[in-house]
Amino acid sequence: MKQRSETARRVAASPYDVCVIGGGATGAGCALDAQLRGLKTVLLDAGDFGSATSSASTKLIHGGLRYLQQAVMELDASHYRLVRQALHERQLMMRNAPNLVRTRHFAIPCFSLLEAVYYDVGSKLYDWLAGESSLSSSRWVSRVNSLAAMPCLQPQGLQGTVVYSDGQFDDARYNLALVQSCAAAGGDALNYAPVMSFDSNEQGRLIAAIVKDAESGDRIRVSAKAFVNATGPFSDRVRRLDDPDAKERLRLSRGVHILLPLPEDFGNHALLIPKTEDKRLMFAIPWQGRLLVGTTETESDLSDEMIVTCGEAEYLLRHLSRYLSRTFQLSDIVSAMVGVRPLVRSADLRDTTKLSRDYEIEVSRSGLISILGGKWTVYRAMAEDAVNAVQQAVTGHTTTCVTRAHPLLGSLPESTDGYAQEAVALARANGITPETARHLLQKFGTSAGRVLDLAQEDALLLAPLVEGAPQIQAEVLYSVREEMAVSLEDVLSRRLGLQYFDWRFAAQAAPAAARILARELGWCADRARSEVGSYTGLISRYLTTLGLDGVPTATLN
Numbered sequence: 001m002k003q004r005s006e007t008a009r010r011v012a013a014s015p016y017d018v019c020v021i022g023g024g025a026t027g028a029g030c031a032l033d034a035q036l037r038g039l040k041t042v043l044l045d046a047g048d049f050g051s052a053t054s055s056a057s058t059k060l061i062h063g064g065l066r067y068l069q070q071a072v073m074e075l076d077a078s079h080y081r082l083v084r085q086a087l088h089e090r091q092l093m094m095r096n097a098p099n100l101v102r103t104r105h106f107a108i109p110c111f112s113l114l115e116a117v118y119y120d121v122g123s124k125l126y127d128w129l130a131g132e133s134s135l136s137s138s139r140w141v142s143r144v145n146s147l148a149a150m151p152c153l154q155p156q157g158l159q160g161t162v163v164y165s166d167g168q169f170d171d172a173r174y175n176l177a178l179v180q181s182c183a184a185a186g187g188d189a190l191n192y193a194p195v196m197s198f199d200s201n202e203q204g205r206l207i208a209a210i211v212k213d214a215e216s217g218d219r220i221r222v223s224a225k226a227f228v229n230a231t232g233p234f235s236d237r238v239r240r241l242d243d244p245d246a247k248e249r250l251r252l253s254r255g256v257h258i259l260l261p262l263p264e265d266f267g268n269h270a271l272l273i274p275k276t277e278d279k280r281l282m283f284a285i286p287w288q289g290r291l292l293v294g295t296t297e298t299e300s301d302l303s304d305e306m307i308v309t310c311g312e313a314e315y316l317l318r319h320l321s322r323y324l325s326r327t328f329q330l331s332d333i334v335s336a337m338v339g340v341r342p343l344v345r346s347a348d349l350r351d352t353t354k355l356s357r358d359y360e361i362e363v364s365r366s367g368l369i370s371i372l373g374g375k376w377t378v379y380r381a382m383a384e385d386a387v388n389a390v391q392q393a394v395t396g397h398t399t400t401c402v403t404r405a406h407p408l409l410g411s412l413p414e415s416t417d418g419y420a421q422e423a424v425a426l427a428r429a430n431g432i433t434p435e436t437a438r439h440l441l442q443k444f445g446t447s448a449g450r451v452l453d454l455a456q457e458d459a460l461l462l463a464p465l466v467e468g469a470p471q472i473q474a475e476v477l478y479s480v481r482e483e484m485a486v487s488l489e490d491v492l493s494r495r496l497g498l499q500y501f502d503w504r505f506a507a508q509a510a511p512a513a514a515r516i517l518a519r520e521l522g523w524c525a526d527r528a529r530s531e532v533g534s535y536t537g538l539i540s541r542y543l544t545t546l547g548l549d550g551v552p553t554a555t556l557n
């Protein structure tokens with residue numbers, strides 16, 4: 001990807017065919033699709049790419065057993081359509097970025113014969129809906145074999161488990177791979193560039209977006225023939241920049257995940273907790289060396305603080321403990337994340353859990369194309385429909401969408417062992433540990449070699465950022481030079497994943513990472529110190545809100 005300052009100059013020298021607002025899954029997907037159809041495209045995000053909902057998901061590429069249940073129980077065709085579409089899209093996502101996606105087996109514990117039959121039939125229906133894109137057939141597993149595969153399961157009353165398969169992915173890196181693929185195809189992408197207002201012509205059609213470059217403070221006017229509002233939970237705000245009288249179309253639902261150390265006796269399967277107190281599904285999923293547990297679902301608005309509360313964490317721990325032979329405490333939490341689902345409003349539903357994850361495209365009188373709702377798994381299909389609407393508006397006809405079979409930048413061929421063999425070779429050739437090599441292959445794919453090449457400038461870049469985690473210093477440099485990272489959080493959370501692995505590790509790594517950022521971005525010593533201070537301050541707030549110790553003291557000398 002081009003350097004940020006160079007991109008900012010290009011964006012100011014527009015015009016474009018399409019300006020996509022919002023660099024989460026939906027917007028990044030739209031920008032890639034539009035650019036690949038030959039439309040000159042710019043993607044703008046108010047913060048970092050993928051920094052809102054798209055990096056706070058359950059990391060599942062799935063049709064959703066819950067939505068299937070709703071389709072059957074409520075005879076609701078929209079849920080059924082969405083599950084079917086999502087199962088098809090799951091296969092495309094797995095093909096287009098195999099290093100970022102994997103198959104995961106899920107076990108549903110059953111404590112009665114009725115439950116066993118219910119979930120067995122449900123998962124068979126799920127297989128049937130997936131058709132040729134089914135990942136493997138679901139099956140009933142006896143109590144003895146279930147406990148052998150997952151010794152941590154609560155044995156009391158357990159009859160057995162229903163095991164089915166779904167996709168799991170690295171949401172933040174997939175988001176970034178979409179942005180990079182758009183840039184590789186000739187598009188422009190700029191983070192920290194919020195759209196503040198629009199300009200229109202005499203006929204009332206939108207002709208430019210007024211953007212503030214949050215890094216330089218400059219005001220940029222971005223002209224384009226079409227504007228796509230892909231701002232997820234913020235979509236109503238952007239619709240109101242276009243039309244102050246626009247009625248709200250979204251309801252927002254807050255979802256929380258916590259990360260725990262992954263117990264050795266958890267096994268390789270994920271656990272689906274079929275019913276919480278408020279009749280929801282919950283997951284406990286091995287993810288990047290941790291146990292990802294979530295999610296909650298509570299109605300929310302944009303003024304909510306995006307920090308996990310004690311109540312939310314206790315809710316998740318309470319439900320998890322009922323299904324395991326061991327208990328976790330608040331003090332076990334190593335990290336957590338919060339996201340807000342953008343759900344399309346339904347006049348007659350009060351409960352957000354019942355709202356469909358379907359999406360809608362709205363074209364305003366002035367031409368703003370808003371893509372509302374949806375979920376990660378269907379981002380590509382959403383983008384295809386939105387870009388069709390763009391082409392209809394601009395040229396009156398549509399051309400073929402090519403994203404179904406477009407490998408994302410960095411994508412490695414599929415591996416059955418999580419790139420273990422390739423990691424051994426890469427580790428030997430570069431004098432790094434196999435864990436670091438595997439981490440690099442999974443996060444950066446074919447660009448792992450380019451990350452390691454940076455050590456030719458300075459061999460110290462091969463050193464770990466912090467003891468006990470695979471991330472190395474070269475990744476920080478690569479994130480700044482090639483992936484448009486401009487802050488510690490951009491680097492340590494979405495690009496390297498250290499913040500998700502362990503808040504305290506990330507805080508410890510902050511000074512070393514800040515030194516590299518400062519060198520590359522020309523920060524003065526005060527700016528670097530203040531960056532470390534605000535990052536460790538943020539981690540401290542996460543920890544203290546949950547009453548956890550280990551508040552970071554790291555500073556930059």
Ligand SMILES: Cc1cc2nc3c(=O)[nH]c(=O)nc-3n(C[C@H](O)[C@H](O)[C@H](O)COP(=O)(O)OP(=O)(O)OC[C@H]3O[C@@H](n4cnc5c(N)ncnc54)[C@H](O)[C@@H]3O)c2cc1C
Binds near residue numbers: 024047052060238
């Ligand atoms: C807890 C939780 C778990 C989930 N789990 C799953 C799952 O496992 N699988 C699945 O398929 N889906 C899941 N989803 C749903 C999925 O994550 C979302 O549907 C998806 O990420 C929404 O992406 P988006 O791009 O529309 O929104 P976002 O990712 O929120 O992106 C919107 C972007 O717009 C930017 N923006 C806002 N205002 C402006 C402006 N004025 N100018 C420029 N940019 C602006 C923001 O900075 C932001 O980056 C989950 C959602 C939640 C909350």
